[in-house]
């Protein structure tokens with residue numbers, strides 16, 4: 001059953017698009033569709049298959065590998081980008097030799113987000129990226145997103161908090177699928 005319908009939007013290089021809407025409206029479903037983790041019921045996502053880097057609620061870390069090894073692993077998967085800027089920008093240098101499994105929730109989240117930088121992919125699709133982050137880490141994250149889009153990238157972010165950058169806000173609430181209307185369309189005499 002569709003959760004959202006009839007929506008259309010574009011995201012340009014240099015743009016941050018923030019998705020808003022209440023719990024359960026369909027933001028995660030939309031982001032997963034943009035990341036091609038699930039197909040749309042109808043319509044298309046126009047982006048090169050390797051354009052999108054997706055960061056979900058789960059951080060996708062290898063618990064037994066260190067911080068550096070995790071980033072090096074992802075850098076290898078995505079084409080060998082330098083991990084030093086990611087370590088620096090997410091304040092992970094002091095944690096570099098710690099196994100990811102031993103990190104705090106916020107530290108894990110910083111590492112999960114640092115992973116985006118080593119993908120080299122232009123479109124960051126982020127689902128509630130600031131969960132578990134303290135105020136200073138939210139600022140680091142916002143700076144990293146700003147640097148990414150200033151460098152010609154783009155970001156689509158589902159978040160309930162204000163991140164303090166210039167953004168385009170897209171409230172998906174009006175596009176909630178109208179299942180009740182579909183049911184009301186039944187012709188009872190047919191049953």
Ligand SMILES: Nc1ncnc2c1ncn2[C@@H]1O[C@H](COP(=O)(O)OP(=O)(O)OP(=O)(O)O)[C@@H](O)[C@H]1O
Pocket residue numbers: 003021022023024025026027028029030
């Ligand atoms: N795997 C699933 N199977 C069945 N229903 C699902 C599944 N995943 C999500 N849903 C339902 O789809 C709807 C949209 O969920 P989604 O996670 O996209 O919302 P959301 O806007 O991201 O919510 P939140 O702000 O709480 O994260 C909800 O009604 C949810 O219960």
